[in-house]
């Protein structure tokens with residue numbers, strides 16, 4: 068690890084084990100995670116190589132690194148969307164490996180929010196219906212749903228007249244806001260956002276990031292981003308750098 | 322749950338052309354199914370009706386062994402007692418007959434016939450021969466005149482006209498040949514040409530005289546039941562109340578096993594029709610649902626990431642299939658109701674093939690009939706077939722790995 072930058076030297080010690088997190092129980096606890104894919108020629112590709120990663124409740128953390136370094140893979144494993152080749156993932160005290168597909172689905176519904184790079188929304192549902200999707204699955208009554216969605220939309224600056232539009236009639240930035248609203252509205256413990264600003268112009272991206280940081284401060288919802296967008300890294304309070312499937316740097320800022 | 326319904330419904334209209342193709346195919350199949358069921362049911366009802374109306378009612382009481390070997394030596398001995406017991410049930414109408422094989426002779430021709438003696442007043446309640454008179458009239462209610470009623474076709478064959486006389490001959494109980502001259506008072510025409518060519522009717526007492534029966538004897542007692550009275554149960558009940566070892570009590574099912582078999586075969590044909598029609602539909606459905614899930618792979622992944630369970634993905638696709646089937650059924654059903662209603666008013670004229678049908682006892686004009694039980698069975702089968710068809714794509718969709726689905730663009 069010859070390319071360690073000076074400012075991350077102290078933090079880089081943490082790659083040897085979980086970060087001390089003020090005595091709090093970690094929200095995410097990934098231990099010795101290995102993920103090996105088979106590529107098209109059936110050659111094994113190691114996307115994650117013995118990664119230990121912990122996150123405390125309330126973090127606002129960016130996982131950065133070059134393309135192909137394993138960011139998406141790490142988020143997917145933490146979100147229970149994929150299974151590791153070896154190692155374990157414990158989220159909110161639950162060992163994901165021990166759960167069935169149904170249990171995982173319910174776990175995600177009640178604890179996690181996802182924001183992907185693009186095309187996050189269900190095409191046949193309106194903006195409002197997309198945003199309340201998780202609440203609907205949770206069986207939240209209609210008036211509560213509506214209230215919460217309207218509040219979230221206001222907060223995220225989504226125009227009232229957009230609420231009955233379907234995704235195809237929304238701009239990329241508007242779609243992404245609706246996706247964020249959906250992830251937030253059910254107040255999950257953890258939001259996993261995989262390059263959420265990659266398809267947005269920088270102004271829109273910056274505004275949404277500020278909004279999310281603001282929400283993180285207000286509500287304590289934990290955010291984990293994967294990104295190579297400097298705007299995201301600037302705003303993160305902890306920056307984890309992945310390189311070749313390993314954590315190269317782990318830097319906590321103010 | 323309701324969100325899944327909403328998504329399923331709206332998904333149908335994402336590719337309206339594809340959905341309409343499916344709906345139209347289903348509508349055509351449903352319509353063909355309903356039409357053919359209605360005609361088959363109409364056909365068998367007409368056949369059964371004619372079996373009941375012309376040949377012995379719902380239940381027939383006779384001497385034991387008469388049905389297998391109908392001779393004048395096998396008869397109902399104590400007719401008054403049988404009549405008294407049957408008359409106890411208001412929902413049963415009945416009439417006595419004597420029946421014997423015999424000869425009919427005109428000046429030019431002779432023919433073998435079945436000579437049946439009837440009480441005209443009672444007979445009209447159990448048989449439709451009186452209603453089938455096309456020339457002249459039925460036997461007079463009163464009186465013992467030497468009257469005969471015969472099929473118009475037989476009269477043609479014998480070259481006799483209404484009002485002319487014919488001679489009937491038959492053996493009596495003592496094996497003596499008896500004969501008498503009778504005036505033709507009525508000519509009838511039923512749906513069955515065979516029937517018309519072989520059955521002639523006299524007054525009951527004259528027929529008794531011809532074959533040497535007393536007033537206490539008859540060949541058969543024909544029973545007609547009001548709707549709601551089950552023939553089989555009624556026959557069983559009569560068996561105990563009549564309590565006579567020398568009597569035979571048969572329902573039309575027992576008397577016409579061929580008819581029952583034919584009826585069952587037609588119902589079987591119906592089932593095959595449903596299977597053939599809807600297997601074709603099922604393949605179309607499988608095809609388009611496989612296209613559908615690959616088009617929607619990413620959003621299925623998004624839903625799954627957000628906590629939709631595999632079973633809910635399946636349910637969503639099932640709901641979509643059910644909606645399409647309901648739409649197809651509604652369209653096909655609506656067309657069928659209109660056309661069948663119209664057809665059952667005008668009938669389907671099969672006179673070109675009537676000769677053949679007529680010998681089955683079916684009419685040359687066929688009237689479709691809506692038998693709800695058969696239609697319900699058909700729909701249950703349609704739904705089972707459709708749900709089986711969608712099973713494969715639905716299971717496939719619910720087994721997508723969430724990550725792969727999300728990465729799919």
Ligand SMILES: Nc1ncnc2c1ncn2[C@@H]1O[C@H](COP(=O)(O)OP(=O)(O)O)[C@@H](O)[C@H]1O
Nearest residue numbers: 104105106112114133134135136137138139140
């Ligand atoms: N489904 C897959 N099949 C094969 N290889 C994969 C698959 N997903 C990711 N990889 C490989 O794993 C490595 C890490 O990928 P990823 O986690 O997507 O990186 P990042 O998000 O940092 O760009 C890359 O080399 C990538 O090619």
Ligand SMILES: [Mg+2]
Nearest residue numbers: 138139140293
């Ligand atoms: Mg990535």
